[in-house]
Amino acid sequence: MIRHLTLPVLSAFGLIMLLILLFFVFQGSGTSPQAENTLTVSRHGAWEIYFSNPGGPESKTLRGGPDSYLVEAMDSAQFSIDMAMYHLDLWSVREVLIRAHRRGIVVQVVTDDAYKEELEIRSLQEAGINVMDDARPGIMHHKFIVIDRKEVWTGSMNMTVNGAYRNDDHLIRVLSDKVAESYTHEFDEMFLEDRFGALSLADTPYPIVDLEGMEVEIYFSPDDGVLNRIIENLRTAERSVEILAYAFTTDTIGETLLDLHQSGVEVRGVVEASQAQAAGSETPRLRLAGVDIRLDGNPENMHHKVIIIDGVTVILGSYNFTRSAEEKNDENVLIFHDPALAAQFLIEFDRIYGSATP
Incomplete structure (x- = not known):
């Protein structure tokens, strides 16, 4: 004999109770606002x-x-x-x-x-x-x-x-x-x-720190000669340099990027569009020389101050690439020699580069 499975018919009261139960189940299993976050x-x-x-x-x-x-x-x-x-x-x-x-x-x-x-x-x-x-x-x-x-x-x-x-x-x-x-x-x-x-005094207690086998350099401006360390790190580049710059008027950084480009290092950059034509900007000179420097596509500000070297070294912090940052302002810079961190910044660079104007 074949048996047929039948479902009981719910009363109106039972249906209401079921809906209330389902509501609390789904509320309890929902994610928090932070878990829903899509920022990186x-x-x-x-x-x-x-x-x-x-x-x-x-x-x-x-x-x-x-x-x-x-x-x-x-x-x-x-x-x-x-x-x-x-x-x-x-x-x-x-x-x-x-x-x-x-x-x-x-x-x-x-x-x-x-x-x-x-x-x-x-x-x-x-x-x-x-x-x-x-x-x-x-x-x-x-x-x-x-x-x-x-x-x-x-x-x-x-x-x-x-x-x-x-x-x-x-x-x-x-x-x-x-x-x-x-x-x-x-x-x-x-x-x-x-x-x-x-x-300010050049007396940082630990200018170089080992972080679980990864080296990080710590510099404060205007007392620690930040620009020299940026140039020294840039000159170690053998394959690639990526730069994200809100303000970029430092001649020596521009000249170093141009030298690297001419020596065969792949140089790519994105600058804040509203600053690209500012007085002293390095952007027009580099673009004219064929360096791949693009203008950002964010209607607000591309506010990073970041350089990535050979997918290993990351220079980051509050320091815009300007004379004021080097000589007048109170700024801080970290230089990480860490491929894992560089990989994260390369993802961010590619996101911004992809929506930038050549």
Whole structure:
């Protein structure tokens, strides 16, 4: 005898209860906003790299950008947060700093005097957080945070809505007591000693640090001769150089790239379109000489300051390739000799290069 399986007919009440049950099941299994994030995140040993995602879903909600990971780290701070930030207008960062201060964490901030009246800065001061500005013609252009003197967050990204959600920018987290000590020393020089620009001293505690077998160089401008180290690294190139430049007016970098191009090294670059014709820009000269330098396609800013050499070395930080960055501004640069990090920046380069104008 063949048996037929029949399903019971649901009453209206039963159907409603089933729908409610399904709703909670799917709510419980859903992903968090951070898990849905499409911005690029990569972790490798002692570093984590975050790239902004202009035009992505985060840029519409202004949530879930690189700042969300920094906020999580600052919420876990045990005793101190030191922040040197050129421009701050992200409420997420403002709020986490105030939360940290209220739970007893020592929070100290240095900013540029051009932005000392920003709502976020005034809110920090009103909450009782000590904020200092450089009060000088030059620029305090740093974008770094030291947490508990054991980790550093730095890169090209200002803690602004544009930086986290509209510009092409990067934020790197470095987990190292020695790197943190070097950045803390730079912070204290500004915050405690009121030394900015030409008054800065070339006394970085650990200019070269071993990170799990990978070497990173740490430099601060204008005291450490950053340009010389950039040129020295560029001259080691044998196969390829990629450059992402917001501002690019340094003659010696332009000349070195031209020499490399003429010697057979593949040189590619993307510059911020709005800066390409600025006074002293190296872009017209290089393009005229046949170097593959393109103009970015982001309607906002291509704000990176990055050089990748032979797929191994990455130069990154707050330092634009300009005379002001070398001689006047307070800047920081990290030079990683690490193929894994270089690979992540090559992916970012290719993304930007693909939408740039030849």
